[in-house]
Every structure is written in structure tokens, then in C-alpha cells.
Amino acid sequence: MSVTYYDILQLDHNASATDIKKSFxxxxxxxxxxxxxxxxxxxxxxxxxxxxxxxxxxxxxxxYDLTLRNDIIQSSDSINDEWIPSADLSRFYSYDMIKNWNVPKSGGGIWDIGEKENIGMWKTTLALFGCLATLAICIIIISG
Incomplete structure (x- = not known):
């Protein structure tokens, strides 16, 4: 039995695009x-x-799915001998870039973001609360 791309990514043949991205x-x-x-x-x-x-x-x-159905894949060691990475791996597949990919989680929604965006949201939230506190203090001083 030959190893397929689905096996490498530990996926079922009916995997969605989101499943592929998550597994990758x-x-x-x-x-x-x-x-x-x-x-x-x-x-x-x-x-x-x-x-x-x-x-x-x-x-x-x-x-690729057609080749699987036609049993063209012969070897488990080399799935596609002609494959050449389409890009500079260090530029497009750097560890930090992959880590910060926006991969939808099971729940979805606005919280499905990378680490950098999450830190930015916390900083923005704290700045807004600081502004609200300053405004409340000004209102108390002016009215008192």
C-alpha cells in the first residue's frame, strides 16, 4: 500500500479545505x-x-484524486518525483508565519486569530478602558 498525500497530512479523502489547512x-x-x-x-x-x-x-x-483512483501511484517513498517547491520555503513556510496563520477553529468567530493579532486586540482593549477611565474621572471632577 502506497503512502498518499492524505496519509501524510493524516486526513480523510473527503477533507475540507479548512481541514487540510489545520492539519498542515x-x-x-x-x-x-x-x-x-x-x-x-x-x-x-x-x-x-x-x-x-x-x-x-x-x-x-x-x-491527484484521479491518479489515486487509477492506481497510478507506484512508490511509497516518492509520491511525485517531479515536485519542486513552488516558493522559497524559508520565506513562505517560515515557522513564525505558519504559527500565526489564521486557521479557523471549531467555533469560528472573531477570536480565531493569530498571536500577533490577539496581542494587538488586548492592547487596544486596555487603551480603550484607559480612555474611559480618564473620561469618567474628568466628568466626576467637572460635576463635583
Whole structure:
């Protein structure tokens, strides 16, 4: 039995685009060479990126699914010998960039944001409360 991109991303063949992105983010953070210094992490990370790039693009995924149905995939070691990363991995798949991806959580809503945005929201909230407190003090002083 050959390893598929779905196996690499630990997904079912009916996975949604959101499921693909969540799984990629989880596995990419786990195996990213900047954080995981094991000898096989770099190779696994490249396989995860390859699987993500194929499955996240709807047209490429359709073609890939057709090859799966036709049993064209022969080897479990090399799923696609011609695959070349479409971008500079360090630029587009840096650890910090993946960590701050906006991946929808199960509940959805305004709280599904990255770390940087979350810190910004807290700073804004504290600034607003500070302004309200200052305004309340001014009103008390003026009316008293």
C-alpha cells in the first residue's frame, strides 16, 4: 500500500479545505526544521509542504484524486518525483508565519486569530478602558 498525500497530512479523502489547512499547520509546526532538530524532520517537512501544495489547490487536488483512483501511484517513498517547491520555503513556510496563520477553529468567530493579532486586540482593549477611565474621572471632577 502506497503512502498518499492524505496519509501524510493524516486526513480523510473527503477533507475540507479548512481541514487540510489545520492539519498542515499542526504537522508543519511539529516537523519544521527551525524547531525540530531531528535528522528526519527536514525530509518530513518537505513531504508535508508537498502534500499541502497539491491538496490545497482545488484543480491540482482533482487531478491527484484521479491518479489515486487509477492506481497510478507506484512508490511509497516518492509520491511525485517531479515536485519542486513552488516558493522559497524559508520565506513562505517560515515557522513564525505558519504559527500565526489564521486557521479557523471549531467555533469560528472573531477570536480565531493569530498571536500577533490577539496581542494587538488586548492592547487596544486596555487603551480603550484607559480612555474611559480618564473620561469618567474628568466628568466626576467637572460635576463635583
Amino acid at each position: 499547520r499542526h504537522l508543519a509546526l511539529k516537523y519544521h526544521p527551525d524547531k525540530n532538530k531531528s535528522s528526519e524532520s527536514n525530509q518530513m517537512f518537505l513531504k508535508i509542504v508537498e502534500a499541502y501544495e497539491v491538496l490545497s489547490d482545488i484543480n491540482t487536488r482533482k487531478k
